[in-house]
Amino acid sequence: MSNNLLDVQNLTMKFGGLIAIDDLSFSAKKDHITSIIGPNGAGKTTVFNCLTGFYKATAGSMYLNKDNNKMDLKKFSDFRVAQKAGVARTFQNIRLFPQMSVLENMMVAQHNKLMVASGFSILGLVNSKSYLQKEKEAVEISKYWLDIIGLTNRADDNAGDLPYGDQRKLEIVRAMCIEPHLLCLDEPAAGLNAKESAELNKLLKFIKNDKKTGILLIEHDMSVVMGISDHVVVLNYGKKIFEGTAKETKNSPEVIEAYLGTED
Amino acid sequence: MGKDLIQKSLKDSLFTGIIALALFGPIVGLRTVAKNEVLVVEPKWFVVLLIVIFCAVGRFFINLYTFRKEQRRGEQSSFGKAVSNFLDEKGAQIAIAAIAFSIIFPFMPFADRYWMDIAIMMMTYIMLGWGLNIVIGLAGLLDLGYVAFYAVGAYSYALFAIHFGWSFWICLPIAGLFAGMFGILLGFPVLRLRGDYLAIVTLAFGEMIRILLLNWYELTKGPDGLTGIPRPSFFGLPFKRYPDEGVETFHTFFGLEYDPMQRIIFLYYLILILALITNAFTIKIRRLPVGRAWEALREDEIACKSLGVNPRNTKLTAFAVGAMFGGFAGSFFATRQAFISPESFTFIESAIIVAIVVLGGMGSQTGVVLSTIFLIGLIEVFRDFESYRMVAFGGAMVLIMVFRPRGILAKRKPTIMMGKHG
Known part of the structure; x- marks a missing residue:
């Protein structure tokens, strides 16, 4: 199992008496897009919150295989998951820094790297050459990603002023700026029109193939899920009810039952 | 219709x-x-x-x-828009002009003792406003107890200067350091608080410091206050008419007639330099990663966490840096007054500084200057009308909030531009 990027074993999350995730095990591969689908309230976002350190899982284990170096995600709390383990995420309701410019959003994502480069602000205060060089590189990286999503000409505008679809894409490339090994996307296609969804598919495929970043995807839009997923995990009431390829999932009676109910 | x-x-x-x-x-x-x-x-x-x-x-x-003519509520009036555009375009020139004016101000014909005192007081408030702008304007942490750091700075300056006889230039950084440490001390318990809850705790912290100063009689002389705080000297040259035997003073060294105004003018330049340092530091640090992280934290803390930004360190640095400048201003206050008591550090001071920052437009450095001139200036102009002063103060606040609901200068400039880097 060494080629798995993410190994989740027997993950359980309880809120008081409510069991949000019940003994969930799944894995995700490095150059795969793994989708987690399921009806509303199935516990998909809770899985993300456990993975990215926003919740502390009640039981179970989560291992990230980072360059043949097994990291226990449970050891990291909130921001350290992104900082140390390289797990980035986006949110169901977009969380940009709306009053800051697009470029600034990208620069904040490179905070830890720049913080070290600026000598924890001391070198930065005296305008040291090495810091200015690093800052320039960070701008280049931002420009690279903004070129890909076609937002370079709006780099100096406030992120909150962008159209909705662009905000979604910006949030994804902002997460890519921390150079993650695993990118967790929480409903990236929500509210997008058909054209924007197609662009999103292209972007995600690019991240998977060219950046070799594993993607974990929560999505309701089946055209996105079926179009790009290599592997699908179906949850219902916190339990895994099916796991397989997109095609297998589409024809699985358990999945159809969970979504549509049974015939009497 | x-x-x-x-x-x-x-x-x-x-x-x-x-x-x-x-x-x-x-x-x-x-x-x-x-x-x-x-x-x-x-x-x-x-x-x-x-x-x-x-x-x-x-x-x-x-x-x-x-x-009813303009149904657009909350939108800027055309006059406000014109002013803000003008300030945007000519910002740099206006800043240079303002600095030049403040440099030649003491030599203006009308700059008598009264005007100099007001100018020094305004400059102190501007410096405090700029310091608090880091905490409120950039990091978005509503701190209603800022005067506590001002007090810590003033008292640590006074105590070190009185008991150890250290000079102003040694005590100043120590006072800043002490205030910064108190900033971290306040920061820890409020890390998880936001908005109203944070405001309440910081308010309580400000009162705690004042009450501590009032009751720790052995150290602070309580309500009697500390007297005999050494005046600052011009690089070792004191401002005295009759110096001690063998001590050269400012006026004998430069071969001038003794004039008490010399000391006032020196104090004026001192606070001007301190304030400008605060300003330059803030402008610079805003463009560094830590400054951007402060603003990002103000915008969305959860998003910050998801990007690996450490919210604890980021908040604590904001509190510490803001408090440090409050401490610097406090030591200046102590050396200017030569007497401090807890009475100078009441909640109303905090409230005025917060009002200056908020009305100026959170995060705007120029806005702090404008609102200080407006608010403190009004209080002074209405000095002869006694009890109507506060009415004028309140009225000014209401006017700003009606016509400029987001502060005098609400427009924020990005800290880094793509255009610059090509």
């Missing part, structure tokens, strides 16, 4: 009249007069009637010609 508008305006002015009656009826209408050593109520209904009619009719015309 016409008929409907008049009807609405009439209704509104009627309502205004009722409120005016309720307010002015008891206040103006019923007056107690001493007649033959007995208090008698003397009604003045005619005056009340005049006031009520004035309010109602005034409101009616305001409704007709001002309010």
Whole structure:
């Protein structure tokens, strides 16, 4: 199992008496897009919150295989998951820094790297050459990603002023700026029109193939899920009810039952 | 539209009249007069009637010609927009002009002792505003106890200077350091708090420091205050008419006539330099990763966490840096007054500094200067009217909030531009 990027074993999350995730095990591969689908309230976002350190899982284990170096995600709390383990995420309701410019959003994502480069602000205060060089590189990286999503000409505008679809894409490339090994996307296609969804598919495929970043995807839009997923995990009431390829999932009676109910 | 508008305006002015009656009826209408050593109520209904009619009719015309004309509530008025655009375009030139003016200010013909004192006081508030702008404007942490750091700076300066006899330039960084440490001390318990809750705790912290200063008699002399705080010297040259034997003073060294104004002018330049350092530091640090992280934290803390930004360290640095500048300002205050007591560090001071920052437009450095001139200037101009000073102060705040709801200068400039880097 060494080629798995993410190994989740027997993950359980309880809120008081409510069991949000019940003994969930799944894995995700490095150059795969793994989708987690399921009806509303199935516990998909809770899985993300456990993975990215926003919740502390009640039981179970989560291992990230980072360059043949097994990291226990449970050891990291909130921001350290992104900082140390390289797990980035986006949110169901977009969380940009709306009053800051697009470029600034990208620069904040490179905070830890720049913080070290600026000598924890001391070198930065005296305008040291090495810091200015690093800052320039960070701008280049931002420009690279903004070129890909076609937002370079709006780099100096406030992120909150962008159209909705662009905000979604910006949030994804902002997460890519921390150079993650695993990118967790929480409903990236929500509210997008058909054209924007197609662009999103292209972007995600690019991240998977060219950046070799594993993607974990929560999505309701089946055209996105079926179009790009290599592997699908179906949850219902916190339990895994099916796991397989997109095609297998589409024809699985358990999945159809969970979504549509049974015939009497 | 016409008929409907008049009807609405009439209704509104009627309502205004009722409120005016309720307010002015008891206040103006019923007056107690001493007649033959007995208090008698003397009604003045005619005056009340005049006031009520004035309010109602005034409101009616305001409704007709001002309010309803532009239905866009909360949007900037055209005048405000013009001012803000002007400041945007000519920002750099205006800043240079303002700095040049403040440098030559002491040599202006009208700059007598009274004006210099006001200028020094304003400069102190500007510096405090700039310091607090880091905490409120950039990091978005509503700190209502900022005066505590001002007090810590003042008292640590005073205590070190009195007991160890250290000079101003040694005590100044120590006072800043102490205030910064208190900033971290306050920061830890409030890390998880936001908004109203944070404001309440910081307010309590400010009061705690004041009460501590009031009651720790052995160290702070409590309500008696600390006296005999050494005056600053010009690189070792004291400002004294009759110096001790063998000590050279500022006026003998430069071969000048002794003039008490020399010390005042020196103090003025001292606070000007301190304030400008605060400003330059803030402008610079805003463009560094830590400054951007402060602003990002203000915008969305959860998003910050998801990007690996450490919210704890980021918040603590904001508190510490803001407090440090408060401490610097405090040591200046101590050396200027030569006497400090807890009375100088009451909540109203915090409130004024917060008002300066908020009304100036959170995060705007120029806005802090403008609102200080506006608010502190108004208080001074109305000094002769005694109890009406605070009315003017409140009125100024209301005016700013009505016409510029997001502060005098609300526009934020990005800290880094793509254009610059190509």
